[in-house]
Amino acid sequence: MRLAGKIAVVTGGGAGFGSGIATRFAAEGARLVVGDIAEAAGSRVVAEITGAGHEAVFVPADVSQDADMGRLVTCAFERFGGLDILINNAGVPQVNGRMEECCEADFDRIFAVNVKSLYWAARHAVPHFREQGGGVIINTSSTAAIRPRPGLVWYNGSKGAVDTITKAMAIELAPYKVRVNAVNPVAGDTQMLGQFMGGQVTPELREKFLASIPLGRFSLPLDIANAALFLASDEAEMITGLCLPVDGGRLI
Numbered sequence: 683m684r685l686a687g688k689i690a691v692v693t694g695g696g697a698g699f700g701s702g703i704a705t706r707f708a709a710e711g712a713r714l715v716v717g718d719i720a721e722a723a724g725s726r727v728v729a730e731i732t733g734a735g736h737e738a739v740f741v742p743a744d745v746s747q748d749a750d751m752g753r754l755v756t757c758a759f760e761r762f763g764g765l766d767i768l769i770n771n772a773g774v775p776q777v778n779g780r781m782e783e784c785c786e787a788d789f790d791r792i793f794a795v796n797v798k799s800l801y802w803a804a805r806h807a808v809p810h811f812r813e814q815g816g817g818v819i820i821n822t823s824s825t826a827a828i829r830p831r832p833g834l835v836w837y838n839g840s841k842g843a844v845d846t847i848t849k850a851m852a853i854e855l856a857p858y859k860v861r862v863n864a865v866n867p868v869a870g871d872t873q874m875l876g877q878f879m880g881g882q883v884t885p886e887l888r889e890k891f892l893a894s895i896p897l898g899r900f901s902l903p904l905d906i907a908n909a910a911l912f913l914a915s916d917e918a919e920m921i922t923g924l925c926l927p928v929d930g931g932r933l934i
Contacts, residue, residue: 683711684915689762691715691754691807693745693799694772696723698870699822702903703769703910708736710911713762717743717754718772737762745772745799746791755806764814767914768807770800771822775877776837789836796840800847808855816859818914821848822906823864825929834878841866845925852923861922863913868929871900896931 690707694700696718704716708731716731716738718724724740731738741757743750758765774795776784800821811817823844830838845864852862869875869891875883892898909928912918927933 684911684917685767686711688712688766688914689715689758689764690767690769690914691717691758691765692769692771693717693743693754693803694822696720696727698874699867699903699906700769700771701727702907703771704738705731706904706907706911707767707914708734708738710915712767714738715754715758715761716740717745717750719744745770745802746794748802748805751799751802752806755803755810759810765807765810765817767818767820768803769820769822769910769914770803772799773822773824775874776834777877778831778833780833781835784836792836792840793843796837797843797847800844804851808860811855811860812858817861819851819855819860819862820910820913821862821864823848823866823925825866825868825927825932827866827925828927829933831878837878848925849923856922861913861918863918863921863923864925865906865909865913866925866927866929866933867901867906868895868927868932869900870902870906875900894932895929896934899930901928901930 690712692704695704695716704714716724716728721742728738728740739761741754743754821844824841826838827841827845848862848864905928
């Protein structure tokens, strides 16, 4: 098992990419703290993991809140005795539309969840990683950080910040053997897809979106989980500051 003996926190673990990461990590031997703002969804993922004979606990958490991020890290220590891997996966989309029509509340929420959560996570987890002389942080970014789509200006900007923060954290934490990387997925076939498209996902819009992905399909949670698994494992011990596209060739 590639993560045997490791303890990981996964935010946004109740659905989509987060649930895929949590399930895959558990199968590879990690003990997990799964955080999500949706309690029923997060609890269901943990029940599936524990039902398969692995160790996991659910903690309800809004990653935009200092105290909630603190509870996730504290739980890892209290329940499992430490923390080795932090997956900052939770994120929110922007409804496709003109940049000036995005209301302030939506703008603030996008940056609070997609960007400020990294600040809170660092405040709580990085001191432990520095003290123990190692750790892994993986941030879920997006192809939108590298090749923005129109109508998603503020979401694009939030994910651009994730990429820059990832690289800056990697440089600052390298002397402490803390590796920091990001995964940049192309869109998955989830409820977020409709928001990215500005409403209902019609067959025409779906085909237009797929046409921009050379491999011809949307990303799956397992695609992102496999990339995160590699970056979290000892096999990637020489990799830090990488923003890894998992995009079916979209960024070519």
